[in-house]
Amino acid sequence: MILLEKALEIIREATNxxxxxxxxxxxxxxxxxxxxxxIVSDMDFPSFDKSAMDGYAIKRSDIEKLLExxxxxxxxxxxxxxxxxxxxxxxxTGAMLPEGADMVVKIEDTELIGDKVKIxxxxxxxxxxxxxxxLKEGDIVLNKACKINPVHTGILxxxxxxxxxxxxxxxxxxxxxxxxxxxxxxxxxxxxxxxSNSTQIQSLAYEYGAEVSFMTQVEDDExxxxxxVKAALLKSDIVVLTGGASFGDLDFSQKVFxxxxxxxxxx
Numbered sequence: 012m013i014l015l016e017k018a019l020e021i022i023r024e025a026t027n028x029x030x031x032x033x034x035x036x037x038x039x040x041x042x043x044x045x046x047x048x049x050i051v052s053d054m055d056f057p058s059f060d061k062s063a064m065d066g067y068a069i070k071r072s073d074i075e076k077l078l079e080x081x082x083x084x085x086x087x088x089x090x091x092x093x094x095x096x097x098x099x100x101x102x103x104t105g106a107m108l109p110e111g112a113d114m115v116v117k118i119e120d121t122e123l124i125g126d127k128v129k130i131x132x133x134x135x136x137x138x139x140x141x142x143x144x145x146l147k148e149g150d151i152v153l154n155k156a157c158k159i160n161p162v163h164t165g166i167l168x169x170x171x172x173x174x175x176x177x178x179x180x181x182x183x184x185x186x187x188x189x190x191x192x193x194x195x196x197x198x199x200x201x202x203x204x205x206x207s208n209s210t211q212i213q214s215l216a217y218e219y220g221a222e223v224s225f226m227t228q229v230e231d232d233e234x235x236x237x238x239x240v241k242a243a244l245l246k247s248d249i250v251v252l253t254g255g256a257s258f259g260d261l262d263f264s265q266k267v268f269x270x271x272x273x274x275x276x277x278x
Contacts, residue, residue, distance in 0.1 A: 013277045021276050032179045038167045041159045043220055044177040050153040052170050055143035060108040064138040067121055067128055068112035069099040074135070077127040084109065099128055108139060115139055158220070183216045184225035184243035185209045188236055188254035188264065192228045208253045221249070233263040240267055 033047040062068065062084075069078060078099040082092045086105035094100060094111030102108070102115060120132035146152060152166055153159075159167075159177070167175055185208075192206040193199050206228050213223045224246050229239050236252075243250045252264050268275065 018277055025276055033176050034179050035174045035176050038164055038173050038175060041167065041175050041177060042161055042164055044159050044175075044180075045220060046153060046155055046157045046159060047176045047178045049151050049155050050167065050170060050172055050175070052146045052148055052150045052152050054148050054170075056146040056169070057140050057142060057144065060142050061140050062102045062104055062106050062108060062115045062138065063140050064115055064117040065104050066102060066115045066117040066138065067099040067130075068094060068102045068109055068115050069130070070094060070096065070112060071114045071137075073097060073099075074114075074116075074130050074133055077124060077129055080126065080128055082109070113137070113139075180220055180222045181249055182224045182247040183221045183249045183251060184247040185212050185216075185223060185227075185251045186236070186239050186243060186253070187226075187228040188231060188252065189228070190230040192254075194228070212251055212253070231263065233266060236263050237267045237270060240271065244271075 031047070036044060067078070067080070068084070073096060076097055079097060080101055081094075081098050082090065082100040084090050084100050084102045084106045086103050088106065090100065090107055090109035092100065092109065094109050098111075100109050100112070108115070114135070115138040116130050116132070116135045117138060120130060120135050122129045122131050152170055153163055157163065159175070167173075187206050187209045189206075191203050193203050195205050195207060195210060197205070199205055209226050209228065213226065216223050225243050227239055229235050240250060240252065252267075254264070265275065265278065
């Protein structure tokens with residue numbers, strides 16, 4: 012018997028020099044895949060100074076003045092007018108900051124007096140997201156070996172990566188051994204039991220990003236187990252064999268692998 016941590020360490024050492032194949036996938040089909048490269052931002056985020064609030068873009072030096080509203084700036088529209096002394100522009104969240112403005116006063120901190128705007132809270136914050144505040148062009152936004160989740164797909168799309176390079180999914184085969192096994196849809200009769208291991212291993216494989224190409228159950232017969240393992244090796248990267256791992260008269264797993272000149276790393 013070996014501790015799980017030690018077994019994992021041995022497996023990592025045995026596989027760390029394997030060169031994994033890669034493929035290119037569409038970003039909307041990349042969820043759950045593993046990145047094969049660092050993802051680098053191709054631009055600053057935000058790419059321009061923008062308002063973090065609905066409110067008025069002003070000069071901070073004018074905060075105590077009544078201000079003339081010269082323009083309305085929604086998100087997605089480039090400002091047409093620069094802010095001069097005594098002026099402001101009404102601005103929406105995410106909209107581009109006009110030239111001349113150095114702060115945004117949120118709408119709740121203002122009051123309309125006729126056609127002018129008064130700032131009620133003279134301690135208002137700047138409420139500006141500055142160019143490159145979140146990311147600079149060239150920054151790594153996702154690291155190689157990152158398992159992509161739905162949030163990551165949005166990051167990939169926002170950085171213009173429509174076809175990320177990912178590692179190919181490893182192909183897994185599952186062979187359950189034991190003359191007592193029947194398939195899950197069958198009703199077992201003593202001394203039979205249902206083969207639940209294969210289903211559980213298949214689910215774990217999918218959860219961790221593998222594909223299952225071959226599943227079978229084999230009675231306790233050394234030659235039949237050997238032939239099943241040979242068939243599985245032809246179509247998969249990983250073969251999982253359940254049962255037959257002890258030293259009883261009908262435990263053939265180790266004998267089968269030794270007959271294939273496999274290196275037994277632990278038992």
